Amino acid sequence: MNINYILKKLFHSMITVLIVITINFFLFRVMPGDPFAMIAKAGNLSAEYKESLSALYGFDEAYHIQYLKYIKQLLTFDFGLSFKYRKPVLEVLGNRLMATLLLAFFAQIFAIVAGAVIGTISAAFRGKKIDVFALGFALLVYAIPAFWLGIVLVLFFSVKLGAFPLNGMVVAGLTHPTTWAYVMDVARHLFLPVFTMGMAIMGGYAIIMRGSLLDVLTEDYITTARAKGFKRRDIVIHHALPNALLPMVTVIAINMGFMISGAIQTETVFSWPGIGRLVYEALMARDYPVLQGAFLVISITVILANLIADILYGYLDPRIKYD
Amino acid sequence: MKAEKILEVKDLRTYFKIREGVVKAVDGVSFVLNRGESLGLVGESGCGKTTTALSVIKLLSDNGTIESGEILFKGRDLAKLTEEEILTHRWKDISMIFQGAMNSMNPVMKISRQIVEVIRLHEPEVGEEEARTRVKELFRLVNLDPDLMDSYPHEFSGGMRQRAIIAMSLALNPSLIIGDEPTTALDVMVQAQIIDLINRLRQQLGMSMIMITHDLSIIAETCDRVVVMYAGKVAEIGPVAEIIKNHHHPYTEKLIKAFPDIYGEREMVASIPGVPPNLIDPPKGCLFAPRCHKKIGKICDEVVPELVAVAGSRHFVACHLWGESHE
Numbered sequence: 350m351n352i353n354y355i356l357k358k359l360f361h362s363m364i365t366v367l368i369v370i371t372i373n374f375f376l377f378r379v380m381p382g383d384p385f386a387m388i389a390k391a392g393n394l395s396a397e398y399k400e401s402l403s404a405l406y407g408f409d410e411a412y413h414i415q416y417l418k419y420i421k422q423l424l425t426f427d428f429g430l431s432f433k434y435r436k437p438v439l440e441v442l443g444n445r446l447m448a449t450l451l452l453a454f455f456a457q458i459f460a461i462v463a464g465a466v467i468g469t470i471s472a473a474f475r476g477k478k479i480d481v482f483a484l485g486f487a488l489l490v491y492a493i494p495a496f497w498l499g500i501v502l503v504l505f506f507s508v509k510l511g512a513f514p515l516n517g518m519v520v521a522g523l524t525h526p527t528t529w530a531y532v533m534d535v536a537r538h539l540f541l542p543v544f545t546m547g548m549a550i551m552g553g554y555a556i557i558m559r560g561s562l563l564d565v566l567t568e569d570y571i572t573t574a575r576a577k578g579f580k581r582r583d584i585v586i587h588h589a590l591p592n593a594l595l596p597m598v599t600v601i602a603i604n605m606g607f608m609i610s611g612a613i614q615t616e617t618v619f620s621w622p623g624i625g626r627l628v629y630e631a632l633m634a635r636d637y638p639v640l641q642g643a644f645l646v647i648s649i650t651v652i653l654a655n656l657i658a659d660i661l662y663g664y665l666d667p668r669i670k671y672d
Numbered sequence: 673m674k675a676e677k678i679l680e681v682k683d684l685r686t687y688f689k690i691r692e693g694v695v696k697a698v699d700g701v702s703f704v705l706n707r708g709e710s711l712g713l714v715g716e717s718g719c720g721k722t723t724t725a726l727s728v729i730k731l732l733s734d735n736g737t738i739e740s741g742e743i744l745f746k747g748r749d750l751a752k753l754t755e756e757e758i759l760t761h762r763w764k765d766i767s768m769i770f771q772g773a774m775n776s777m778n779p780v781m782k783i784s785r786q787i788v789e790v791i792r793l794h795e796p797e798v799g800e801e802e803a804r805t806r807v808k809e810l811f812r813l814v815n816l817d818p819d820l821m822d823s824y825p826h827e828f829s830g831g832m833r834q835r836a837i838i839a840m841s842l843a844l845n846p847s848l849i850i851g852d853e854p855t856t857a858l859d860v861m862v863q864a865q866i867i868d869l870i871n872r873l874r875q876q877l878g879m880s881m882i883m884i885t886h887d888l889s890i891i892a893e894t895c896d897r898v899v900v901m902y903a904g905k906v907a908e909i910g911p912v913a914e915i916i917k918n919h920h921h922p923y924t925e926k927l928i929k930a931f932p933d934i935y936g937e938r939e940m941v942a943s944i945p946g947v948p949p950n951l952i953d954p955p956k957g958c959l960f961a962p963r964c965h966k967k968i969g970k971i972c973d974e975v976v977p978e979l980v981a982v983a984g985s986r987h988f989v990a991c992h993l994w995g996e997s998h999e
Contacts, residue, residue, distance in 0.1 A: 570778040573770055576731055577790045578762035591780050667824040668779055 358659045369648040429638035438642040449623035453608040459547035468558025473585050491552025499545040499618035516620035542619045562593040602658030606651030675706035678880050684741035686727045693952040697723040699904040710881040712891035715901035725850045764794045767846040769854040772834035777825040784821040787840045810839040831862035851883045900924045903959040910987035920989040922966040
């Protein structure tokens, strides 16, 4: 691992961010629909009123001027004003992003651990009954849509058993006496959404882990490890797993993006105040500044996840070239 | 001179079960290896030479089993040991030299670590530092710079990697080393260096070796005796010089002709027409008969030839040309 490698990857990431910003800027200028009607919350606008709105939001200037202004704003973390909430976009995004990150983080941890364990067991007992069962289970959860699983879980655990809260991130209107009480309240609300989202991606992880491990197990160095007299279990854990984890890292990083943006299903079922739902609401309200901000934030999260994966890859695989 | 037998393989049969049936990869192979001796296993791809060698330490894939036969290593029958029991013999008693060109070393593990782990697996009382000191000595023994022991395999050249693999095979001072094509895919200069190294170590340490290769010139330079295999059976066994100059089996003759002779006249290298038989449902009689240019009649197609002594007791051949049935 060396610093040049990290700097180079960081530089690449920044270029990607710039490209995303550019696309993001033009995307909203070629999109159909009339944002002014939404801002004014009225259908028929007089020409003068439109013009004044246009001037207020800077739409009357040439595209390249708007573009430069946009970048200048971004550099000062000014994402503009939300049409709908009449508040700075960053403020609207901030809390929602944290809620989604919280959900995605724990769902990832759950999915990675469960997926890796199931995939490893499956590969280690290839062709045996336990493999058929584990692989079947992985395929089944892979095929289950998140919203369906979420609804079933809510019906069973929340409605019937009352074991978990129905929706939201905290009990509405409740003031928490201590920070600990707050954390516990969030944790109780977090359990079912995390499980739902975790299950939705866990199947994929298990299948990839199994395939990757089966590939590695046919490598020559596994024969070497056998010839050395290692037990099968030790070979799988110490010789095969470190190599088999490499493809997993890539998939986890790619998935991170899907989880941030694709959390809509889970967030809707559990009324989780996350960014997925925010995007949906903003789209319905044609709240362009929020959408634009959300897209950018989601893209940066994905790029960041890939950057971390790249660095992790360099650490896990000594063959990665530093120059 | 009474040589001490270190390994005696008796009528070994190793079969693989695949969807199409049972492949008789090794079908009735017997040979003896004496202490300090080097034995070559030679033959075409798929002739069973590697399976024979891997059977010795039961390093077969899941669908392969030793159906019958004995593998007497220092008098103990390894064929009868369970997986659990054989583990303690692997590397400690019988180690292997794999092909360096292949992924024989774990790419994400330092070379030092890969040698240390095997020392500490079989000798748990040895500490980390002591094991590392031994790795240094091993590196010196194979003419590698001990300062490079913490490199990863990809940081070494092909020749260096092969030396490291040889160093690893010597880590526990085993009684027998099996070389699985240790010089394949190296360029000729490096190949020569590795052969010199193996020969020096053999003399220095009195190593007993089994050398698997399809390259007769390697056998000629590193082995005392050679087993020529064809379709899972032994075609001919004898001292190397005897096999090369005075071979009796038509297959051995063809095999040797398939190598260019740099001293002889320039001529096209002769290939052996036809393909080896299907080992799921082998033809009865001599398995080489369909490709043989010296076939003597119906007997070749109907009767399996036995291994018989040719000149004294050191040279054996399985061919009706030399069998008693022919006389």
